[in-house]
Amino acid sequence: MTEKALITIEKLDVAVLFTGDGMDRILKGIETKAMAHVPDVSTEQGRRDIASMAFKVARSKTLIVDMIDGKIEDHKKKVNEGNGFKKIARDFLDDLKSLVRLPLDEWDEKQAEIEAEEARKQKEIIDARIAGLAKFNVHMPFFDVAAMADDVFDITLVNARLAYADEQKRLTDEEAARKAEAERLEKVRQEQEIMAENLRKAQREIEAEKKAFEDEKKAEQERREREAFEKQTAENARIKAEKDAKEKADREIAEKVEAEKRTKAEAERQEALKPDKEKLFALAQFLQEGIFYPVTQASDAIAMVEDVAVQVQMIASELLKNIEEL
Numbered sequence: 001m002t003e004k005a006l007i008t009i010e011k012l013d014v015a016v017l018f019t020g021d022g023m024d025r026i027l028k029g030i031e032t033k034a035m036a037h038v039p040d041v042s043t044e045q046g047r048r049d050i051a052s053m054a055f056k057v058a059r060s061k062t063l064i065v066d067m068i069d070g071k072i073e074d075h076k077k078k079v080n081e082g083n084g085f086k087k088i089a090r091d092f093l094d095d096l097k098s099l100v101r102l103p104l105d106e107w108d109e110k111q112a113e114i115e116a117e118e119a120r121k122q123k124e125i126i127d128a129r130i131a132g133l134a135k136f137n138v139h140m141p142f143f144d145v146a147a148m149a150d151d152v153f154d155i156t157l158v159n160a161r162l163a164y165a166d167e168q169k170r171l172t173d174e175e176a177a178r179k180a181e182a183e184r185l186e187k188v189r190q191e192q193e194i195m196a197e198n199l200r201k202a203q204r205e206i207e208a209e210k211k212a213f214e215d216e217k218k219a220e221q222e223r224r225e226r227e228a229f230e231k232q233t234a235e236n237a238r239i240k241a242e243k244d245a246k247e248k249a250d251r252e253i254a255e256k257v258e259a260e261k262r263t264k265a266e267a268e269r270q271e272a273l274k275p276d277k278e279k280l281f282a283l284a285q286f287l288q289e290g291i292f293y294p295v296t297q298a299s300d301a302i303a304m305v306e307d308v309a310v311q312v313q314m315i316a317s318e319l320l321k322n323i324e325e326l
Helices: 023-037 042-072 073-133 142-146 150-292 298-325
Strands: none
Touching: 023 042, 023 142, 042 142, 073 150, 142 150
């Protein structure tokens, strides 16, 4: 039977264990056996042996601790001392276990690093495969690509490349067709623009000719109207001149007749007033002579005034009579 500890519980003497250097000697004995083992991590059996030795150290710790725990009730007076020894044994054997297991732990750590590096390399390979497929518009989950065997991935990559090439050709052909159609439409558009421009040019020419014809027609109409107006104006001026001349001649004749009438009437009036003139002349002469004639008596002055008054009254009567006859 394989030993599960480096000590035998039957051989442990509690009295020796709790006395002097008894614990040290037991622990040293366990250490001697543990360190006598030569670790070999290069083989599976060697790694199992290291793990087994570490387990035996741990098991030895358990045996000592359990034995001490079992005897504590019988040694209540040495509880504190027993606990101290227990701690010593636990700490020492834990350190010994770590020391014994150190080669395996180092190997495990190195293996973890190796496995991590291998995993990183595998991830890089898978990422590269995913990127390679993505270049041809094939997108697959990481674990699906990781589960592919190399030959399956190669076939998948070839198929993706062929499908991508076909798709690119289809797109190229469609782009060429689209470009050709766009060029055709552009050519048609340009031709339509040229036709539209020619049509607009022709329409402008027609409109210009139409306008020129209408302008000429309008100018001719205006010329005719102007000539007719000028002719009518001249005719109206001639008629008016003749009318004015006739009216002037009639007016001059009428004025001449009227002047002759006025001259005759004035002559007749002058002739009718002639006696009054003579009387007025006589009166004026009388007054002049009277004014400068020396008056010596008041009676002479009164007589002179009375004569003047009579003469004036006679002249006034004649004037009134002549005025009524006018």
